[in-house]
Amino acid sequence: SYVLTQPPSVSVAPGETANITCGGDSIGGKSVHWYLQKPGQAPVLVIYVDRDRPSGIPERFSGSNFGNTATLTISKVEAGDEADYYCQVWDTSSDVQVFGGGTKLTVL
């Protein structure tokens, strides 16, 4: 089965840039989607199809996907960005949705 690997945690100071990675075998050939989840809340889509932002998501959120790594980039990080972030792909070979293990973003 397809596996997505995320770092358990990322820490960044306010105003800096956070890069959250999602590793997978040839993930560059798949469409990657990203969600943030704050405690006690449902996940919210922040990036779809590698780099597109849903309406209402700030331009500070961007994505890229190449080779074996997809990256969610949050620029000018704010305290309110503290959350767990999950990547997700649809593994077409098995028709199974796969999530990464999640990354806890801490704003110092």
Next chain:
Amino acid sequence: QVHLQESGPGLVKPSETLSLICSVSSGSLSDYFWSWIRQTPGKGLEWIGYVYSTGSTKYNPSLEGRLTLSVDTSKNQVSLRLRSVTTADTATYFCARHAYNTVYWFDPWGLGTLVTVSS
């Protein structure tokens, strides 16, 4: 804007059947895939399966054999039945809509409902 609300019993006994409903408001079930996803306490997200508005389904192989997903278009509801539950099925269960007529990303999600399996 479409809104999803999960409902069901918060407590289920081991070996019994877990039944949940996802009520969809301000939107139609038609032409969409609807998934269930669960999250164990302090852990990550696990996709359970999806059902299309016509009733066709795809299940996570890890749960196939115990799982039934269905839609009721007259009530605008999506249902989950998970048989022979164990304590490992204790989790928050979310329903979520996929993008229009595809199985790619999930948007939006319901708030989720916590289910505890315990005697």
